[in-house]
Amino acid sequence: MSNLQSVRGTHDLMFDDVLRHRHVEERAFEVAKRYGFSEIATPVFEFTEVFTRTLGGTSDIVTKEMYTFETKGGERITLRPEGTAGVARAFIEGGLAQQTPLKFFYRGAMFRHERPQKGRQRQFHQIGIELLGVPGPQADVESIALGHHILTELGIAGTITLELNSLGDPESRAAYRDVLVNYLTARKDELSAESLERLERNPMRILDSKDPGDRAAVAEAPLLSEYLNETSRAFFEKVKTGLDALGIAYKINPALVRGLDYYCHTAFEFTTDALGAQGTVMGGGRYDGLIGQMGGPATPGVGWAAGIERLSMLLKETPTAPRPIAFIPVSEAEDAVVQSLAARLRKAGFIVDVGYSGNMKKRMNRADKIKAVAAVIIGGDEARDGNATVRNLTSGEQTTVSQNTLEAALAAFRQ
Ligand code: ATP
Ligand code: MG
DSSP, X not given: OOSSSOOTTOOOOOHHHHHHHHHHHHHHHHHHHHTTOEEOOOOSEEEHHHHHHHHOXXXXXXXXXXXXXXXXXXXXXXXXXOSHHHHHHHHHHTTGGGGOSEEEEEEEEEEOOOOOBTTBOSEEEEEEEEEESOOSHHHHHHHHHHHHHHHXXXXXXXXXXXXXXXXXXXXXXXXXXXXXXXXHHTTGXXXXXXXXXXXXXXXXXXXXXXXXXXHHHHTTOOOGGGGOOHHHHHHHHHHHHHHHHTTOOOEEOTTOOOOOTTOEEEEEEEEOSTTTTOOEEEEEEEOTTHHHHXXXXXXXXXXXXXXXXXXXXXXXXXXXXXOOEEEEESSGGGHHHHHHHHHHHHHTTOOEEEOOSSOHHHHHHHHHHTTOSEEEEEOHHHHHHTEEEEEETTTOOEEEEEGGGHHHHTGGGOO
């Protein structure tokens, strides 16, 4: 196989795809700014440890999905599989603990070595937020509300369900963990090899296993919600009443666990059945233990990430690109005057596409193809008299104007 083709699981973005993609990204950031978020752009690669320390040794990402390589200098580097670890690293490194609360929005490419299929790529893109330094449930509510607001602005909230759960505080989780391990140990024979391994290190991950044997074994497992202590219950209640007050509907899903040790309290996902198996468009939760676990000052945090490709697929229509004005020299003799007029109009803010070659018909066809709103045609007569013919490509109406007043003549076609 030739190596001059794209790597499996990667995609080129152009035409409609790129319009949809950027629309998601830009609208999301616009909305995030209304909530007081500012952008953070961390590097696309980090030392491998940034991810192994934060994501833990048993997560799918760390065990199977990371693109890791050794540099010529012998450093172990990983292409970022997700955004939170890099933001946490930047927070610690920048000594930002005194500046909390901090609200960060990010967007960019992520890399995971998984089996490519619809809505699942090896290089994909996320938008995401991290809200750092707020211990109370209002931060959870606001993060979810922002996610919901973005989906609404994109016109896709109607096809999406918010699933919600509480993972409790560390004390509740420790109590539940013991109960769960006991329960699953008694049903060890039914568990997959992978789950057997997790039984010791991260038993809660078994709850969201897709293996049929595991699913049967956990079907009647005790629920974490029954082991939440008073603090955890009160916290969860406040998140729910906060969402109720904002009119954001949710479905409690007791099986929704985000299996990393540092997650606590709120866990949520926005899901859809419009995308087949890849139904989760946005996922997040509270991660109060993360920054401490990375060696930083204990700092609570909550955030989410969403896949731009999956959101793009849900958009009902492709946003329209601004339409250019086609500048058309009739023959080579008019090239120079057209180029200088084009330069003048571009400086004034117009979108101008100059037809390079071919006969008049070819150039007009190109104007059609690029969806030009108008054509500015300059032939020998116009050039001699200092004029230009302006054709409205929607109505076909045509007028001759002085080149000196072209800005005014084209004002209606400005995009
Ligand atoms: P999944 O269960 O689909 O593998 P995940 O739990 O691994 O998702 P997160 O790590 O929470 O996903 O990432 C947040 C979002 O990023 C997902 O909800 C999804 O929209 C998107 N995403 C994750 N992995 C991919 C991928 N390989 N290709 C495209 N989008 C992805
Ligand atoms: Mg995954």
